[in-house]
Amino acid sequence: MTESRVTTFAQLIGGADGAIKRVEIPLIQRDYAQGRTDPATSQIRSAFLEVLHSALTADEPQEIGLDFVYGDVETDSGTLRPLDGQQRLTTLFLLHWYLAHRAGVDLASQAWTEFTYATRASARLFCARLVGFPPPVDCEAPTDWIRDQSWYQYVWRHDPTIQSMLTMIESIHQRFGDEDAAQLWHRIADADRPAVSFHLLPINEMGAPEDLYIKMNSRGKPLTPFENFKARLEADIAPIDPGKTFAHRIDGAWADPFWPYRGDDDIIDDELLRYLKFLIEICEWKEGHIKQGPIEPRAEKLFDEHNPRARDHLAYVIDAFDTWTGADPSAYFSQLFISGRAVRTSGGPMPLFAATEGRTDLFENCVLTYGESRGSTRLFSFGQQLLLGAVLAYRRSVSTEAGRELRERLRVIRNLIDASENEIRLDRMPAMLAEVERIAVDGLTDDATAFNRAQFDDELLKARIRAAYPEMESSLFALEDTVILRGSLVAFELDPYALPRRAEAFIRAFGDAANWTQLTAALLAVAPYARPRDRERRSFQFGVGQDGNLASWRAVLAVGNRDALSQTREALGAVLDHVAPAETVEAGLSALRSRGLREAEIEGKFDWRYYLTKYDSMREGKSGIYFGRAGELGYSLCMLNKSQLNSYYRDPYLLAAWRESRIGDLAEDPWFTGYEWGERWLTFRRSGTRLRCRADGYEIAPPTGCEHQEALARVASTLGVRDGLMPVPQRAGERCMLDAVDRVQVGANLMSALAAEGL
Numbered sequence: 035m036t037e038s039r040v041t042t043f044a045q046l047i048g049g050a051d052g053a054i055k056r057v058e059i060p061l062i063q064r065d066y067a068q069g070r071t072d073p074a075t076s077q078i079r080s081a082f083l084e085v086l087h088s089a090l091t092a093d094e095p096q097e098i099g100l101d102f103v104y105g106d107v108e109t110d111s112g113t114l115r116p117l118d119g120q121q122r123l124t125t126l127f128l129l130h131w132y133l134a135h136r137a138g139v140d141l142a143s144q145a146w147t148e149f150t151y152a153t154r155a156s157a158r159l160f161c162a163r164l165v166g167f168p169p170p171v172d173c174e175a176p177t178d179w180i181r182d183q184s185w186y187q188y189v190w191r192h193d194p195t196i197q198s199m200l201t202m203i204e205s206i207h208q209r210f211g212d213e214d215a216a217q218l219w220h221r222i223a224d225a226d227r228p229a230v231s232f233h234l235l236p237i238n239e240m241g242a243p244e245d246l247y248i249k250m251n252s253r254g255k256p257l258t259p260f261e262n263f264k265a266r267l268e269a270d271i272a273p274i275d276p277g278k279t280f281a282h283r284i285d286g287a288w289a290d291p292f293w294p295y296r297g298d299d300d301i302i303d304d305e306l307l308r309y310l311k312f313l314i315e316i317c318e319w320k321e322g323h324i325k326q327g328p329i330e331p332r333a334e335k336l337f338d339e340h341n342p343r344a345r346d347h348l349a350y351v352i353d354a355f356d357t358w359t360g361a362d363p364s365a366y367f368s369q370l371f372i373s374g375r376a377v378r379t380s381g382g383p384m385p386l387f388a389a390t391e392g393r394t395d396l397f398e399n400c401v402l403t404y405g406e407s408r409g410s411t412r413l414f415s416f417g418q419q420l421l422l423g424a425v426l427a428y429r430r431s432v433s434t435e436a437g438r439e440l441r442e443r444l445r446v447i448r449n450l451i452d453a454s455e456n457e458i459r460l461d462r463m464p465a466m467l468a469e470v471e472r473i474a475v476d477g478l479t480d481d482a483t484a485f486n487r488a489q490f491d492d493e494l495l496k497a498r499i500r501a502a503y504p505e506m507e508s509s510l511f512a513l514e515d516t517v518i519l520r521g522s523l524v525a526f527e528l529d530p531y532a533l534p535r536r537a538e539a540f541i542r543a544f545g546d547a548a549n550w551t552q553l554t555a556a557l558l559a560v561a562p563y564a565r566p567r568d569r570e571r572r573s574f575q576f577g578v579g580q581d582g583n584l585a586s587w588r589a590v591l592a593v594g595n596r597d598a599l600s601q602t603r604e605a606l607g608a609v610l611d612h613v614a615p616a617e618t619v620e621a622g623l624s625a626l627r628s629r630g631l632r633e634a635e636i637e638g639k640f641d642w643r644y645y646l647t648k649y650d651s652m653r654e655g656k657s658g659i660y661f662g663r664a665g666e667l668g669y670s671l672c673m674l675n676k677s678q679l680n681s682y683y684r685d686p687y688l689l690a691a692w693r694e695s696r697i698g699d700l701a702e703d704p705w706f707t708g709y710e711w712g713e714r715w716l717t718f719r720r721s722g723t724r725l726r727c728r729a730d731g732y733e734i735a736p737p738t739g740c741e742h743q744e745a746l747a748r749v750a751s752t753l754g755v756r757d758g759l760m761p762v763p764q765r766a767g768e769r770c771m772l773d774a775v776d777r778v779q780v781g782a783n784l785m786s787a788l789a790a791e792g793l
Contacts, residue, residue, distance in 0.1 A: 040099075042228040043126040046114070048145035053236075055112030056148035059120050059157075066124045066157075069198025069205075079202065083209045086129065089229040090210075090218045100232040102330055104262060107236045114236070115152075118262050122232065123149070125202060127161075132176070132206050133222060135168035136215035156187070157195040177204045233331070235266065260303035263310070266330055273339040274348055283355065291358040295401050305401035312404045312414070313354050316423055317347040319464040350430075357429045363397035369436040370394075370425075370444060374517055384445055385515050387452055388417045396422040416458050416466075417451040423467050424474035431475045443474050446493050449514060449521025453489035453592070488595035492524055503530040509537040518544055518584050522592035524599050525606050536607060539614040543623070544587065551579035551650055552623040553609070554658075558647045559630025561605035564660070564667070565590050565598075571665040572710065578658040579650075586658030638765070640773035642667050645686075649778060651693045652686035660686075661710035668770065669729045669777070672710050682707050685714040687727040691781030692716060697789040716785075721745075721793040725785065729771070731761040732781050737793070745791035753787060760784050 047054050059066075068079055089098045103119030116123055127149045134141060141147055147165040151157035163186075169179045177200045180186055190196045210218065221229045268281045275281075284306070292302040292309070311329050317336055318325045321343060325332045337344050371394035374387035386394045393399050396418055403413035424447050428440050447470045451458065458466070465484035472480065478497055483490040500507050510533070514521045526533060543549050554577045557563045564574040567589075578586045590602065609626060616622030627647060634644045646652045655673035663670040672679065673686040682705045689704055704716045715724040715735065721742040724735040734755060736746055753760060762780050764771040 039234055040231050041234050042222075042225070042231050043123065043130055044144075044146050044223045045225055045228075046146065046234065047148050053112060054107060054114045056150070057114045057116065057123060059124070059151045060115040060117075066121065066151075066195040066198045066202075068121045068125055069201035070194075071201060079205055082125065083205060086230060087209050087213075090221050091213060097228060098230055099328075100230065102233045102235050102262075102328070104235050104266075119232070124199070126230065128199060128202050129206055129210075130222065131164055131168070132203060132210065133215050133219045136171055137219040138171055138216070139219060141165050141168055151195060154193060154195060156190055156193045157199075160190065160193075160196045160199065176207055260307035260310075263307060263330060263333075267310075267333055267337075270334050271337045271348055274337060274345050279352060280348070283352070287359050288355040291361060291363055291397075292401060294364065295398055308404040309355075309401050310351075312400050312419065312422075313351050316419070316426075316467065317350060319467045320347070320350070322464045324460055324463065353430050354426050357426065357434065358397065361434070364395050366436050367395040367397065370441060371396075374520075384441065384448065384511070385517070386421075386448065387517065387520050388415055396425065416460070416463060419463075420451060420466055420470045421447060424470040427471035428474040440474070443477055445511070445514070445521075446478055446497075447473055449493060450483075450485040450489055452520040453522050454486040457484065457486055488524065489522060491595070492522065495528065496523065499528045499530070506530055506533060509534040512541060513537045516541060516544065518587045519592050520588065524594060524596050525591040525603050527603060527607060532607070532611075535614045536610040539610040539619075539622075540606075543610070543613050543619045546619070547580040547584075549580075549619050549623065550577060550582065550587070551653055552620065552627065553577060554579070554653050555647045555650075556609045556612070556623040556626045556630075557605045558643050559627050560608045561601055562643055562667070563590070563602045563605040565594070565602065567659065571662075573659055573661045574667060576646075576653070576658040576660060578656060579654055581654070582656040582658055590658070638774050639767065640776055641767070642669065642671070645690065645776075645778060648776075649686075649690040649694075651690045655684065655686075663710055666770075669727065669773075670710070672706070672714075679709055680707060685727060687778065687781065688714065688716050688725075690778045691727075691785060694778055694782035695785035695789070697785055700789045701785065718788060718793050723788060723793045725781075725788070727777075727781065728759075730764065731759050731777075732784055734758050734760065734784075734788075742793055745793055746788075749784075749787045749791055749793070753784060755784075 047056060067075065068082070070076075085098060100122050103116055103123065105114045105116040105119070107114050127146070130144075130146055131141070134144060142165075150161050163183075164180075167183065167185060169176045173179050180200065180203075264284060268278075271280055272278075289302060289306070292305045295305050296302045297304065314329060314333050314336060315325075318332065321336075335341065336347055341347075368383065370383055371386035371389070372383045373392050373394060374385045374389065383394075389399070399414050399418055400422055406413045421444065424444060425440075428443070433440070450470075462484055469480075469484055478493060481494075496510060500510065506528075510523065510528075513519055513523055513526065519525075526536065543553060557577070564576045567573040567575050575586060575589045577590050591599075591606065596603075609623070612626045613619055613622035616625070631644065631648055634640060652673065656675040657677055659674040659677060660667065661672040661674070661679060662668060669687065671686050673684040673689070675681065675683060685704060685706060692701060692704060700719060702717045702719060704714070706712075706714045713726055715726045717724050721737040721739075723737050723742065723746065726733050726735075734746075734750075736743070736758070749755065760780065762777040763774040765774050766772075
């Protein structure tokens with residue numbers, strides 16, 4: 035088994051075994067590039083120096099690891115020729131040189147100064163001159179000092195490596211010039227608690243180095259990350275793969291399926307490496323382990339011959355490559371999935387809602403995006419990893435055909451994943467992977483789950499319903515495939531007689547966002563269908579109008595268990611029963627809404643549901659979220675466009691009254707921010723008169739001056755305002771006082787009267 039060792043730059047030469055006596059950057063390497071001045075390199079250089087600075091200046095000793103340095107060690111001379119790590123080693127050489135000479139260290143006594151370049155004689159001589167003629171300890175401009183020395187040659191201005199080194203020295207000086215050099219030197223040279231270290235992997239411990247150099251292309255480019263990793267992985271698995279199956283196939287038959295996914299460079303190394311990393315993480319999950327960090331040491335532990343599961347892991351990796359040999363992954367996945375917003379045909383592929391950039395080829399998503407992130411979000415998500423893991427399990431154990439059985443099992447897995455946003459976390463991946471593999475191979479047979487419990491129970495229920503009533507399958511699947519429900523049917527009674535009719539009505543009604551505003555009104559006319567968003571019941575989730583987002587409808591109709599959605603289920607069923615026989619969706623919703631309003635008006639019960647049902651403006655919040663005072667939906671509400679009260683929101687009663695009054699900009703457009711119990715005032719521009727909605731009516735705050743007092747008194751006398759309150763007649767309800775007249779119209783009349791008086 036190949037062994038690497040952790041070392042530091044100061045200990046690299048003349049270390050514990052004394053095998054390495056000097057470091058020489060070989061001819062095959064490119065020029066030193068970290069000192070280039072283009073914007074991208076400048077940003078990388080700045081970030082790298084910031085990491086080094088943090089490690090060296092931290093109050094508590096810290097250690098950062100700089101990954102692997104690969105190199106060929108010439109036994110006779112003890113020369114290490116780095117194959118990978120040249121850039122890091124050169125930067126560390128310059129940082130050690132800078133801190134050492136500023137700390138007054140005798141450079142001639144330091145073994146690490148045996149560092150040179152074979153790429154150009156000029157670069158080799160420059161390194162020697164740096165060590166032999168360091169600047170004064172208190173030099174304020176080291177690069178200027180160097181260029182001014184007699185040993186600095188004029189032609190060096192055109193040497194890219196030397197110029198890059200000078201740029202790096204200047205950047206180091208800018209970042210470290212104000213620090214205590216002696217203290218930093220002690221930290222970076224400390225052999226017991228080093229601040230900066232890396233893994234050294236001598237190539238002569240991996241086999242013949244010429245085998246790796248042969249894999250360099252004719253222009254002398256260094257090995258790609260994939261070639262580096264593959265070379266080490268082949269050495270790691272050699273004891274458990276004596277026939278070299280992996281080594282022979284990775285450069286041959288396994289490459290073909292990756293070719294269609296190659297980039298503009300016509301090289302598939304990156305794609306192969308991403309797939310390998312994906313498989314390694316899957317194998318770690320199979321062991322029940324969560325590992326992060328560099329892939330090389332993780333693979334080494336995974337395939338160590340002393341790991342009892344190492345051969346199982348290797349067999350899995352080989353099978354996961356073999357399964358695509360001679361296959362067309364793109365065609366295969368096109369039989370399984372379509373885009374989440376595509377129109378599905380009965381019996382065909384099912385929508386994949388969580389696809390990367392709309393791509394439904396999971397193999398493509400893996401080889402193009404695995405390991406990459408947008409912020410903290412994986413582009414190849416945990417959900418996609420689980421689905422691809424399930425497909426591999428099925429292809430490995432059951433069949434390579436993308437038939438009905440696989441589609442049905444993947445449907446269950448997709449539904450569980452989409453319903454488990456809160457459950458899907460890295461620490462749960464081992465259990466979830468085992469579960470999806472079990473479902474893929476054997477179907478839904480277990481009562482235990484790592485996924486959302488409510489969704490899992492509903493999957494069991496749907497399976498029993500389908501077994502008893504096979505004719506319901508098309509309706510069930512059609513509902514599951516809507517972009518709102520995404521597999522969750524907890525808002526539906528799974529009635530074999532009612533469901534097909536309601537499914538068709540749901541797709542008609544909710545499939546067009548133009549219906550959403552009226553759908554909310556129709557649902558409210560039937561029942562208080564909103565869902566509490568928190569335990570304190572401070573806020574409630576409704577559906578939204580056409581300008582909102584469908585996530586609000588999903589929160590209402592597709593989250594929670596069946597018990598929690600009993601009232602929602604009743605309201606939705608009643609609405610769909612009205613839509614189903616109607617000539618148009620609009621006609622069905624309008625009739626139901628009108629009936630609810632008429633009944634409330636006959637009874638003289640104008641509660642919050644009446645107002646939200648009647649006035650479209652009271653349902654125009656883009657989030658569908660309402661905050662109620664004291665945990666109640668009543669006559670004090672906040673209607674949010676976003677999800678929090680620190681954003682601007684509406685008071686729906688004030689908004690509706692203002693709109694109904696048609697006074698326009700005579701009053702300020704009423705937007706608010708702050709807690710739901712705060713006072714929300716509408717202000718008239720001319721006089722500064724303010725007005726707010728209270729449970730018992732409208733409170734008026736008069737202007738501060740005297741010029742408008744008579745006008746305000748006339749309004750008060752005409753409309754019956756007493757002590758600054760325009761009361762709304764009310765009568766006792768079951769739990770609280772209810773309006774006996776329409777308070778929105780009361781408020782609109784009051785605003786119109788105030789505006790007419792010039793207020």
